[in-house]
Amino acid sequence: xxxxxxxxxxxxxxxxxxxxxxxxxxxxxxxxxxxxxxxxxxxxxxxxxxxxxxxxxxxxxxxxxxxxxxxxxxxxxxxxxxxxxxxxxxxxxxxxxxxxxxxxxxxxxxxxxxxxxxxxxxxxxxxxxxxxxxxxxxxxxxxxxxxxxxxxxxxxxxxxxxxxxxxxxxxxxxxxxxxxxxxxxxxxxxxxxxxxxxxxxxxxxxxxxxxxxxxxxxxxxxxxxxxxxxxxxxxxxxxxxxxxxxxxxxxxxxxxxxxxxxxxxxxxxxxxxxxxxxxxxxxxxxxxxxxxxxxxxxxxxxxxxxxxxxxxxxxxxxxxxxxxxxxxxxxxxxxxxxxxxx
Numbered sequence: 001x002x003x004x005x006x007x008x009x010x011x012x013x014x015x016x017x018x019x020x021x022x023x024x025x026x027x028x029x030x031x032x033x034x035x036x037x038x039x040x041x042x043x044x045x046x047x048x049x050x051x052x053x054x055x056x057x058x059x060x061x062x063x064x065x066x067x068x069x070x071x072x073x074x075x076x077x078x079x080x081x082x083x084x085x086x087x088x089x090x091x092x093x094x095x096x097x098x099x100x101x102x103x104x105x106x107x108x109x110x111x112x113x114x115x116x117x118x119x120x121x122x123x124x125x126x127x128x129x130x131x132x133x134x135x136x137x138x139x140x141x142x143x144x145x146x147x148x149x150x151x152x153x154x155x156x157x158x159x160x161x162x163x164x165x166x167x168x169x170x171x172x173x174x175x176x177x178x179x180x181x182x183x184x185x186x187x188x189x190x191x192x193x194x195x196x197x198x199x200x201x202x203x204x205x206x207x208x209x210x211x212x213x214x215x216x217x218x219x220x221x222x223x224x225x226x227x228x229x230x231x232x233x234x235x236x237x238x239x240x241x242x243x244x245x246x247x248x249x250x251x252x253x254x255x256x257x258x259x260x261x262x263x264x265x266x267x268x269x270x271x272x273x274x275x276x277x278x279x280x281x282x283x284x285x286x287x288x289x290x291x292x293x294x295x296x297x298x299x300x301x302x303x304x305x306x307x308x309x310x311x312x313x314x315x316x317x318x319x320x321x322x323x324x325x326x327x328x329x330x331x332x333x334x335x336x337x338x339x340x341x342x
Contacts, residue, residue, distance in 0.1 A: 010165050014183045017168035017176065042243055047173035050116040058242055061235065062172050063117050064133075065244065067124045070110035071135035073103045074128075075309050079143045080152060088146060095192055096149065102185045109178040116174045129314055137295055138225050140303030147200055147207075147214035153193015155215070155222040155260070161186050162256045163226060166246035175244075194263065201268050208269075215264075216272045224290040226253040232292070257287050 008016065034053030041048055048054055077100050084100065087093035111121045127133040138156050143149065164183050170176040200211040227233055227249040239245040247255070257276075264271050275288045297303065 010161055011184070011187055013165050014168050014180060014187075017165075018180045020169070042171055045169075045243065046171075047176065048171055049173045057238075058244075059117050061239060061242070062175065062244065063114055063119045063124075065235075065239070066110050066114040066117075066175055067119065067127070067133055068135060070107045070114065070124070071128045071133060072139065073107035073110065075135045075313065076139045077103050078309055078312055079139055079141070079305075080149055082143050083146060083149050086146070087149075092196070099153075099189050099192065102189065106182050106185070109182060110175075113172075113174040113178045117172075125317075129310070129317065131301065131310070134299060136225060137298040137303065138221050140298050140305045140309060141218070141221050142305055145210050145214060147197065147210040148218070150193045150196030150200065150211065151214035151218040153189050153191075154197055154263070155193075155218050156225070157186050157190040157193060158260060158263075159222045159225045159256050161190055162259065163252055166252075169243075169246060171243040194267070197267055197269065211267075212269050215269055219272050220290040223253060223256070223287075224292070224295040226250075226256070228292055228295065229289070254284050257285050261285055 035055075037052070038048065038054055038058075041052070048058075080096060081100050084093060084096055087096055111124065114124060115121055124133065128135065138159075143152070161183060164179055164186065167179040168176055168183060170179065197211050197215075200207045202208075227236075230236060230248045230250045233249055236245060236248050240248065261271065261276065273288045275286060277286055278284075279286045298306065301307075
């Protein structure tokens with residue numbers, strides 16, 4: 001597939017977004033009323049900061065999106081955590097441990113970004129546990145073989161990067177800055193997954209078959225990660241007007257397909273779509289859409305692992321309560337000690 005003129009790699013786009021954030025931080029603000037200021041910042045493609053006036057709908061949209069993103073990172077630790085004790089080598093175990101740790105860190109960055117909007121982290125977490133807030137549908141599928149860990153790294157993290165790199169240019173400053181670091185780490189995760197599948201594809205016949213099976217199972221759920229088609233998306237148009245999002249769901253999905261086809265050729269494995277072919281007129285690959293009915297079913301709580309994922313998270317909260325209580329007690333004790341010394 002020919003490259004677009006002047007096309008940047010995904011990491012180059014992250015670096016450019018980081019440069020623009022640093023440059024924008026030094027600029028002054030226009031002297032105008034709150035609504036005019038907000039509109040001017042959005043029109044100038046600059047950043048809204050926590051102390052700036054903003055429409056309530058803008059704030060609520062960001063809280064919903066950032067919270068869902070944070071929840072996804074935390075729940076997303078489970079499918080791969082399932083294989084930490086069964087990794088095929090010490091090196092693979094160390095890599096997987098580091099990745100799962102990164103995901104926990106991403107969740108913390110994002111919860112912190114939501115707090116700058118006035119959200120309470122404990123309340124957001126309670127909404128997750130009660131089912132009032134969602135997380136990415138992709139994490140409700142099982143990891144049945146070691147190759148699934150590689151497929152998640154290559155396909156799921158690859159889809160995440162395509163979706164998240166534009167968020168480095170989100171109009172809300174704290175979210176954009178959090179995404180700079182997240183995308184740099186997700187890039188490593190995607191390469192690690194690709195390398196793991198590359199090794200399996202060049203192993204025994206059983207290992208190659210295991211890698212192909214994992215790709216067959218994870219391809220369409222990965223396509224569905226970008227959300228419903230544009231015609232059915234409730235939030236895309238407004239989020240793009242506010243420059244929270246830069247591309248629509250369908251545009252991002254197409255970018256992912258175009259990128260992944262070439263990588264699959266390097267792996268020597270096939271994507272499970274007999275309709276996948278280059279369209280010279282469109283300048284993109286044609287492909288079969290994912291099952292959006294299945295996507296909505298999973299989002300509503302009827303996926304293969306929805307109940308298991310939430311049960312594990314609730315158990316983790318209950319069994320770890322003593323840790324947070326002990327930390328709070330220690331902090332209170334330290335405060336009392338410092339007050340006495342003052």
